[in-house]
Amino acid sequence: MDEGCSRIRRRVSVRKRNRRSLESVFAALTAAVLKPGDEEKEDEDEETVAGSRRRKTMDVQPVENIDSEEDMFGDYDSFAENSFLAQVDDLEQKYLQLPEHRKHATDHATEDLCSESIKHNTLSITAVGDYTELKIDEHTKNQSGHEDVSIDPEADVLYDIPSSQVLFFENLYSSSNDLGDPSTEERDWNSSSHKTVNEELPINNVEQPQQTDESSSKVRTSSDANRRKSLKDHLKNTMTGNAKAQTPVFSRTKQLKETLLSEEINVAKKTIESSLDDLGPFYSLPSKVRDLYVQFKGIEKLYEWQHACLTLNSVQERKNLIYSLPTSGGKTLVAEILMLQELLCRRKDVLMILPYVAIVQEKISGLSSFGVELGFFVEEYAGSKGKFPPIKRREKKSLYIATIEKGHSLVNSLIETERINSLGLVVVDELHMIGEGSRGAILEMTLAKILYTSKTTQIIGMSATLNNVEDLQEFLQAEYYTSQFRPVELKEYLKIKDTIYEVDSKAENGMTFSRLLNYKYSDTLKKMDPDHLIALVTEVIPNYSCLVFCPTKKNCENVAEMICKILSKEYLKHKEKEKHEVIKNLKNISNGNLCPVLKHTIPFGVAYHHGGLTGDERKLLEEAYSAGVLCLFTCTSTLAAGVNLPARRVILRAPYVAKEFLKKNQYKQMIGRAGRAGIDSTGESILILQEKDKQQVLELISRPLENCYSQLVQEFTKGIQTLFLSLIGLKIATNLGDIYHFMSGTFFGVQQKILLKERSLWEITVESLRYLTEKGLLQNDTILTEKGLLQKDTIHGSEEEFQYSFHITKLGRASFKGAIDLAYCDSLYRDLKKGLEGLVLESLLHLIYLTTPYDMASQCHPDWMIYFRQKVDKNIVNRLYLSFVLYTLLKETNIWSVSEKFNMPRGYIQNLLSGAAAFSSCVLHFCEELEEFWVYRALLVELTKKLTYCVKAELIPLMEVTGVLEGRARQLYNAGYKSLMHLANANPEVLIKTIDHLSRRQAKQIVSSAKLLLHEKAEALQEEVEELLRLPSDFPGIVASSVEKA
Template identity: 35%
Template sequence: MEEESLQELLNFIETIDHSLLKENSLDSVNNVKQDYDIRSPAPKRSKTLGIAYTRGSVRNCNLTSSPSKLAFDELNVSSSQELNEDVVINEFLKIKEIPNLYPWQKKCLEIVQNKNCVLSIPTSGGKTLVGEILIVKEIRLKEKSAIFILPYISLVHEKYQSLAKAAEELDFFLEEYAGVKGQYPPTKRQKNKKSIYICTIEKASKLVGSLIQENRIDEIGLIVIDEFHMLNEPSRGPILECVVSKVLYLKPNIQIFTMSATIGNIHALSTFIQGMTYIENSRPTKHSEYINIGNRIFQSFDGRTVKEIFADNLSESSSEIFRACVSTKSEAILNLVRGNVMLLIFCPSKMTCNNLAVRLQFERFPGTKEYKKQEKEDLIEALREENEGKLCANLEACIRYGVAYHHADLTLGERRLIEEAYLASTLQILCCTSTLAAGVNLPAQRVIIRDPYVGREFISLNMYKQMVGRAGRTGLQESGESIVLCKTMYDFTRFTAMMNEGPEPITSHMDPPTIVDLILEVVAANLCSKLEDLKLLVKHTLFYQLKNKEDQQEFLETTLPTLVNSLLASKGTMLTQDTDGILKLTSVATAAVAAGLSHDISLIVYSDLVQNKASFCLLNSLHMLFLVIPLEYRIPSDGILLARNKVYDRYSKFHPQTLAVAESLGVTENLVALNVTGKLKEEKKALLCRFFHACVLYDILNLDNHARVVKLYGIQNSHLQQFLNSTSYFASKVYRFCEELPELWCYKQLLTDLPQTLMYCRAPSLRALLDLPGVKIGRARQLLAAGYSSLELIARADAMEMVSKIRHLPLRTARGLISAAKLHFITEMDKVESMKALIQSLEKNYEGIVKNK
């Protein structure tokens, strides 16, 4: 019996091995499998990729005259000298093309060493470089992997590309954990090579949980958290807090290094992470902050004190600002944009961005249209490629004058192209919403805040600092300036009062539901098994530490036991307890934790799946898509706003099979007709909303032209893209949930490929290219048209040649793409080697069993 099981396992692994090679669809990986031998001291070379390996070195790929033969120059910078801290830092700075560290950065690196730390410094002060150096030191000197936590997917992509060259040359892995990407637990690497796991907050939570559960958390030596003030965000702050709390409770030998702009209660945060604070108030570049009201202008001299300034004895820069604001009665902003400077104009709404951009194109100098004229035409064509041949006429006209808008109504690909054009100075002015301030790194010589509002909410000090921090970026400008335009004295008074109050304190947004999720996570990971363990864990949360002693005692003795009892009393759906007081998860709770679903959402998903199992309709994929609609798209007010007449028109043209699925779900013609009249009950509205969101997905998967889907349902392309991303992410969670529950085995088979199908449905043939961080559909189409049809061809490409072949491709982006493609191959080859090692081990065991018989 044992022999048969082992043989089945061997056959299964061989299948995985071949499917892995097939998935990459590259003969080169087959060659790599044959030629790449990490145990040999002599380098082995792949026949097509030419990637050479020696102990402790990776070779750098350069294009040769023949695309099938590559030349590689060994980096191996440390072969002639012993590795130490100075060598490692200098290696990294050389790769990043940074001449020197600032004095404060050197001091910080000396002081921090192995201590937990909260680093507070104004935006653009250079804090991220310190975090990156600590990570490289951890990998190179201590031979430990590291986790880099960032708040947004766009920042994960940006960080991946910025570190790709260092990973390639210094011989470590970069692993992306964002969206649907990420493996739990992570793959164990050959030769004990180390990784940087670049994660969003949610993915970092699952990654840390999986490492704890598999007893592999000691593989991590450092966790770096950027934008640590995200603790203050109500929805995501508790997740980040839970990640830190679990690590602190476990007390592994892991350093926690956090970075943020100015924080009001920084010492409370350093107490929370059981570490030190490092505060640096200076900026490498000079930054002048102004506030305008009517014909008066004020300046902030220390970030808090606001004083009125006058025309006499002003610096050249201040004089220009003063004249722009007070010399005419026309709107000050029109005077501020004149001149050849890089500008970011933050507006309170998307409509304001659009209107202002259109207006500004007529205020530009006559010669502006001729500046980088060809580059602007290339950008316009790239934007059309991203949007299936279509482009907003207003945006096209603005671009020709070096102006564009940037907000959530643009697709991710469109925003990416506009960002690249701005960084290349093809565009000089961006009218943007607050989302850009918290996202990618776009520097400016001047930042204008059109109104001190974000939507209808008055701007917070933290958001203001992020916006103005874009002015005068290190290495790009010697100085920068920002100005806030206040329309009313009320706004001016409120804004200056906010400045005088100083930075906002960070608070914990953990509440009973998030604490319940934390309880389930730590019980699943075997961190806590009794109520007393949970009490000790809670003491490591910021939530607990910010309470006074009386509230702390009440929470430990009353609230926490009540929450545990509520889980035990939930008819065995979440938690059980034996006679010794040992807590264990039920199968549903185990599945919820594995899938990364909160306990309340997991119960909704479970009930939904069980209920639909009895009447699941397999005539087409519509019912399956119905099951994975995210909860926020099941509520009419929160989902894509589907016009009632569009819904009725679509229903009337349904195929008989689709009508049969609709009937099985309770969606009838009468229901759709009542929806047109607006006389539908809320429960039925929710059913119809969910069903037609599923229809949107169904049509996307079955209609070649996505523009038809946009027209059919009257929705914006950017909203459609966001819907697809959200649904693919939720579908991956539902699949993982089903995978853990034997009673839902049928769904596991149906949902296996759905998350990836939804993620790449706009262009399934471009899937391999879209796997590169930051590459969207338009750029993928450009790569394909230029002859770069696979990651193999990108990996061996020359950056300058790639730029010459592709319209609107900055050299910096091309280099990032090539480095990322090389890293992909190194990662895939390591997977193949891992499979080979496992097969060889099992074969030896198998031979031993046969021999003993």
């Protein structure tokens, strides 16, 4: 008898689970406060209670038969291991890492929350015949404040059974009224569900107090017992048949438990988030993140300013933030940590906007390894790459890395599909570009839309060159953080003739004498090098690196050749083998071709860097420079805002960019490349100037940075008109009042008093809407025509005029969805319409012509000796000429031969190809919105792919991997890596030995990027399969069942 009681007591106190339930958590807490040596006393108390219970109730017979079927369901509720309980475990892990005082605070909060429900959740044990009943105290039911999840005995029979069995028992109730009280059946089920016990229970498991319910201790008749036993057997048989099929669970008891746990989580989260001075192991991120930064980037410790910035109140409260530091100060690391917090902790998607395609690809290569290790996707939105709208991930979150234009299209697609709130954070690098031309206007539109449509998306902006920060703060509703920290000291110098002056703001004329150049120049040498560049660079190279910024592309090449003509032959011996490898690889990626300038300069460790290089050439030269094989770059100003290539010394060949005098922002960006963190102790910049430019240069150095001004109005078709069209197309604002209100919240709205001298904001709004209506992109209500609002200028709108609404036309929707410049949208429509009259599909030439960018036609200067002159529209002829260039390129896939044939720089042809691929993607989206152009859709998909890669078909799968360009793809293909699966499963160490001139870092990045891309594709296919197999929410059977239950 004692053994039977002991067995009953164990069944009551414990249900076998793989995860700790809420009760077990509190049981563990109670056990933890027991003093050593109390365990025996506790056992004695338990026996006393058991004996008392035997006296108060009938004699309970031990359960003698526990067959295999009963064992089968003893652990039946283990399927409760859902994502919700996983969330509890994740919170517990994070909770355990907090300081002790916060842990106690959370414990008290949790106890206060759940103590009432726990302490009143008493059970009574009633013996009836050969069976034992468990009964919940009525007080527990009455005290529950959750009406929607209250425990209804009739509705919660068999609370842990599959939904199919729930329907069966509902039918059972309605057809059998002679089985007794439903509450009795519930108690019998609870009894049978506890048949299986774990004999090896921990001794410190604390049982809940048991109370005797006198009303449930009466003896049932043998007829009642037989009915109940019959029901139990029926239940067992039914469950045995359905045991193998796990179906969704409907459990009100479980809902009550989850509600209590949800409240516990919320209390704990609030406690965690309330602390601002202790963010956990690594700024609220797992310690694994810190280890990855050490492993992949060699960063072991953050700078003081980085820690200060990450612990700002505004950052912890998720307010918008602008921060500004000098170049090379470590701004990007702060942004990366904030992005990881959003992806891993808050489980939201993140958008990072970067200025150039090369920087996007560099950032993707750097973060792909983190994505693989930490479980998130890194998606590229640049050129023709990127899906609109982005794939909606269920499990993992996505980090979108985009150019300014693609970032704008991405935000538009998220707003259109009502998913903008899934975007938790937007990071903008080089925020000062908001004041630079049409790209600045697009960036402003993007940020304004996010601010207007999402109140939960945080915006982080960073830049090295900001002045009128107050205007940007007002626009972004942001806090501001700045520091003058540089990891390496920067010294600025000016060179006039053979004298070096140090820039000194405290000096009377802004500079002080430093030294004279100590280099012997012959008369011939002075003619070749009047600016003493040889003297300046030989103080640094070859042991340290040096950048020489030149005003033009041609000047870069000339200076590189001039330096190599003068340099000593000793420079040829420095890393001679590695430099020969660079030349060999340049030939390999160019089908045996090599620029004669590079052929001459690379053996000396010198190369030029400008937009005239192909993508493959530029990437290979940058890698060689970073590895120290090349020690000197002669470059244009684009390198200053591009990929990170620091140097010990930076020399500015002249205070000009092309023919324009240098701006302060440009000057700061260039000299900011001086000094490599962790390598150099100091960085130096030297600006070479002539005596005539001295005063202008001194003013340049002493004056503040240039202000940023909105470009919405200056860039009319790419600015305010494009904005209005998208606002109406996305239904963000559809009437004059809403549009005017939106404009007040833009960067332009903040600066309108400065920018608008002759016209008001209302006049500009009306004028832009008039233009869009006249162009057939918008339609307005008939009342507008009657009132003549769009035919006259008014200074202020009346209340009636504020309500006038607009609707987007099909052409307008196609234009904004395709991101087509409104200056060309009608021309594109006419060309596509005319193309339908006689579309030639024998070759790709006709399609190529239709996707040749309009804006590049004005830059084209055809060689009329190739084709006869004809009196036709010049733009049409120029586009046709460029389409011949592209067509030849697709056939030959060799930029060098095409460059020679058409007498064009290979860099220009490379840019033409990239522009054509991007524009082809835009035309595709344009055609998708216009039914009459259905024939173009499938054709343009393939053409866009061909233009994007411009290689043989077998190399395309490899080039889809970030960082793999044509030359590298050909090497990999020849080495046997012919598919994405091959690369994803490759061993980096084997790649290093197999592929020439491939560093260990590059090999790891390629493998990581391939793995990430493979996972993305697999995930997309898996989600598509699940979507197809999912039962529709409007399925008739589900609806009927819901109505029946209601």
